[in-house]
Amino acid sequence: MAADDILWELEEQFWTQGADSVRQSSSRNAVFVFPLPTGILSGDAPWREASVAQRWRSVVMSERHVSREGSIAVLAYHVSAERGDTPIYEALCTSTYLKEDDAWLRMAHQQTPAG
Numbered sequence: 001m002a003a004d005d006i007l008w009e010l011e012e013q014f015w016t017q018g019a020d021s022v023r024q025s026s027s028r029n030a031v032f033v034f035p036l037p038t039g040i041l042s043g044d045a046p047w048r049e050a051s052v053a054q055r056w057r058s059v060v061m062s063e064r065h066v067s068r069e070g071s072i073a074v075l076a077y078h079v080s081a082e083r084g085d086t087p088i089y090e091a092l093c094t095s096t097y098l099k100e101d102d103a104w105l106r107m108a109h110q111q112t113p114a115g
Contacts, residue, residue, distance in 0.1 A: 004066050007073055011095055015059040015081055026106040033110040056081040071099040090114040
């Protein structure tokens with residue numbers, strides 16, 4: 001599987017898989033920036049935050065862009081995500097990955113609500 005495909009698969013799992021899966025694909029020192037009131041989370045905080053730990057039923061990532069330089073990759077995209085009875089969530093997102101020992105680990109993730 002090509003590196004870009006692996007990265008996009010990891011990113012989709014970030015939205016749709018449980019906290020354990022996300023934790024395994026994220027660096028211990030990862031930083032997550034979510035819309036308020038959640039805000040900036042790092043360390044173990046993302047796994048304790050209910051709004052973050054709750055997974056999305058479906059996601060569509062469009063306007064995909066990948067920038068890679070050596071062992072660093074940045075993904076940028078527009079997401080439309082759906083869960084439960086809440087309205088569809090639209091956001092512009094970025095995730096930064098670092099390749100360590102043949103595995104891509106998320107170092108940072110950021111969401112800016114769109115619309």
